Structure formats: C-alpha cells, structure tokens
C-alpha cells in the first residue's frame with residue numbers, strides 16, 4: 602500500500618504546499634479544510650496518518666484529535682499536529698490531546714516529511730521501507746530512483762507510484778479498479794482505461810534488451826508484477 606495521508610488545514614496556500622510535497626514523496630494525499638469535514642472523511646476511509654492543524658473552523662484540531670482517540674479504528678492512527686505559535690505547542694504537549702507529534706509553523710518541508718516517515722515507521726513499518734527489490738528491479742524510495750539490472754530507469758510520477766505498489770506484492774494480480782484506488786486515490790474520477798495507458802508506459806520504461814517483461818497482463822482480471830510471465 603502507498604501511505605495515505607489526510608491533511609486537515611484551512612490555510613489554502615499551506616495545504617497546497619503540503620499536498621504537493623507529500624505527493625512528490627510518494628504518498629497518497631487528501632485534504633480537507635475544516636475539522637468537521639476531517640472527521641467525516643476519516644469515518645469514510647481511515648488514513649494511515651493525519652496532518653492536523655490546531656486552529657480549524659467548525660471543529661478544532663484538538664477536538665478532532667480527542668474524538669479520533671475515542672474510536673477503536675483510529676485510536677492508533679498517527680497524528681501530526683501543526684500549531685501556529687510556540688504557546689499552542691506548549692498546550693499540545695500539556696493537554697494530552699493524543700497527538701503523536703507536532704510542528705510549529707513555519708516549518709521546513711523536509712522536517713515535516715522526516716517526522717511523517719518516523720511516525721509511519723513506528724505504526725506501519727512495511728509502508729516506509731526505503732528500498733524495494735524484485736527480480737532485477739530496485740526501487741529506492743529515499744532517492745526516488747529506479748533501476749533494472751543496475752541501469753537507471755526514468756519514470757513519470759504515476760508510473761513510479763504504480764511500480765511502488767506492484768513491488769509491494771509481487772505475483773499478485775490487481776484489478777484496474779484496485780490499482781486506481783491505490784495509485785490515483787479512491788476519490789478520483791479516472792477511467793479504468795487510464796490504468797492500461799500507464800501500465801503500458803511502465804512496461805516500456807522497464808524494457809531492456811534480452812530481459813523478460815515482468816508485467817503480466819491477466820485478461821479481464823488486471824495486472825501483476827511477476828517473474829514467471
């Protein structure tokens with residue numbers, strides 16, 4: 602699975618920046634702009650981690666945090682709280698809100714990404730392994746590089762996420778719909794045929810003289826990464 606992060610932040614410019622940077626880091630990102638919407642969204646689909654602003658319209662970040670901690674499904678979901686000032690950070694520490702970590706605005710994006718990875722490493726280690734290997738393919742999440750048989754492979758962002766997902770469960774066949782959910786997100790309106798286009802691009806990028814095609818097409822079922830093609 603690609604880690605799914607929900608951003609609850611009402612400052613549009615910051616939310617956009619977070620969204621952009623986290624997607625670039627290979628996460629699946631969703632964003633909402635108030636606490637009420639945040640709670641509703643979590644109820645529909647539990648994310649792997651929340652980035653939660655302290656001051657939010659309708660329901661505050663602290664209250665969102667408390668309510669999530671009361672539910673068994675979200676009791677252990679990592680929450681990274683964003684605060685505007687040091688004094689809010691003091692409260693986050695003192696109030697026992699249940700947040701796992703916090704950052705005071707403004708913060709550096711690489712600091713945020715490092716904290717997110719640290720939280721995920723604790724809660725879902727399989728999601729944040731730095732290096733995936735299958736057959737002669739290596740995908741290095743830390744440097745975002747892919748190689749086959751030692752030669753660099755250049756992939757677009759969608760093909761990269763697709764390969765990351767397939768490499769987590771080699772041999773298993775995924776339907777187009779399942780790949781859409783995992784790579785594009787459950788709420789995107791993309792046609793299943795789009796998956797075929799990107800699988801085609803990935804296959805082409807991985808092609809090397811004399812090396813087998815590792816992507817298996819299973820008629821009417823979907824696709825798998827498989828050495829026994």
Ligand code: CA
Pocket residue numbers: 610611612654655656657
């Ligand atoms: Ca705010």
